[in-house]
Amino acid sequence: MTLDIRDLVVEHRSPGRPVVRAVAGASLTVSPGEVVGLVGESGCGKSTLARAACGLNPVTEGSITFEGRPVAPLGLRRRRETGIQMVFQDPYASLNPRRRVGDQIADGLRTARDTAATPADLLERVGLPRDFAGRHPHEFSGGQRQRVAIARALAARPRMLIGDEPISALDASAQAQVATLMRDLAVDAGAGLLFISHDLSVVRLIADRIAVMYLGRIVEVGDTAEVWANPRHPYTRALLGAIPRPDGMGVLPAELPGDVPDPANPPGGCRFHPRCPLVMDVCRDEEPRFGPVACWLHEAK
Numbered sequence: 001m002t003l004d005i006r007d008l009v010v011e012h013r014s015p016g017r018p019v020v021r022a023v024a025g026a027s028l029t030v031s032p033g034e035v036v037g038l039v040g041e042s043g044c045g046k047s048t049l050a051r052a053a054c055g056l057n058p059v060t061e062g063s064i065t066f067e068g069r070p071v072a073p074l075g076l077r078r079r080r081e082t083g084i085q086m087v088f089q090d091p092y093a094s095l096n097p098r099r100r101v102g103d104q105i106a107d108g109l110r111t112a113r114d115t116a117a118t119p120a121d122l123l124e125r126v127g128l129p130r131d132f133a134g135r136h137p138h139e140f141s142g143g144q145r146q147r148v149a150i151a152r153a154l155a156a157r158p159r160m161l162i163g164d165e166p167i168s169a170l171d172a173s174a175q176a177q178v179a180t181l182m183r184d185l186a187v188d189a190g191a192g193l194l195f196i197s198h199d200l201s202v203v204r205l206i207a208d209r210i211a212v213m214y215l216g217r218i219v220e221v222g223d224t225a226e227v228w229a230n231p232r233h234p235y236t237r238a239l240l241g242a243i244p245r246p247d248g249m250g251v252l253p254a255e256l257p258g259d260v261p262d263p264a265n266p267p268g269g270c271r272f273h274p275r276c277p278l279v280m281d282v283c284r285d286e287e288p289r290f291g292p293v294a295c296w297l298h299e300a301k
């Protein structure tokens with residue numbers, strides 16, 4: 001019942017441009033009823049990984065299986081039957097503006113061959129009035145629209161829900177509510193939830209485990225409370241604003257120097273080394289390709 005992503009590589013190719021390894025060898029699992037938060041700066045490959053995990057992006061190397069069966073590559077119809085549903089960042093784009101939301105939710109019910117539930121039932125489950133089924137997407141606020149998108153995803157009875165920045169387009173007041181709603185609905189249904197966000201405080205609120213991604217790789221994975229209390233990878237520490245100084249004298253400032261390097265031309269050795277305040281010689285030469293913390297400071301002895 002687990003979503004199992006192993007050594008995943010996803011390359012983007014466009015004519016006349018260098019190949020971009022958006023995901024460069026990432027492994028991650030999400031179990032039923034488990035909430036995994038995937039965090040990292042924009043451009044680190046989170047969305048590409050998510051899209052590959054539900055068959056929307058071709059896999060270059062590695063594998064993605066769900067419940068023991070390969071997920072990618074699948075056509076649209078078979079994808080609907082995988083039991084994986086995705087909620088996207090922009091509910092304005094993912095809902096059809098010309099159709100009543102009840103009809104769009106009914107599509108999901110048909111996918112699940114669910115004749116007992118109605119669109120109004122689904123709206124109620126996501127905290128919206130039942131009579132909203134007759135309305136069109138433009139009649140809703142951003143937060144309400146995202147609730148509709150969640151209702152549509154849930155209607156298909158997913159056993160795995162993937163949210164790709166599902167709250168980042170919402171007002172601050174709606175963000176925690178929508179994130180908590182997704183968590184509660186997924187857990188109640190016994191489904192896994194892979195929740196992608198650059199907002200660590202929300203991920204902390206809802207996730208059982210955190211995976212931190214940097215330039216196509218997962219650099220740290222762990223229990224949310226443990227990562228929060230004791231972030232080990234210097235990048236995780238930077239995201240959390242808590243890098244201890246090498247001399248033990250307090251903490252370094254939270255701001256990371258420089259931008260995320262170009263994924264078409266990643267730095268050699270540890271991909272984080274040009275920005276890492278704790279860089280050592282070995283970091284420039286050899287990439288730390290191990291887990292759960294991919295950093296030479298935490299090499300398993």
Ligand code: SF4
Binds near residue numbers: 233270271273274288
């Ligand atoms: Fe920093 Fe080296 Fe660890 Fe990379 S391997 S994060 S450069 S200390």
Ligand code: MG
Binds near residue numbers: 042043046047048165
């Ligand atoms: Mg993204």
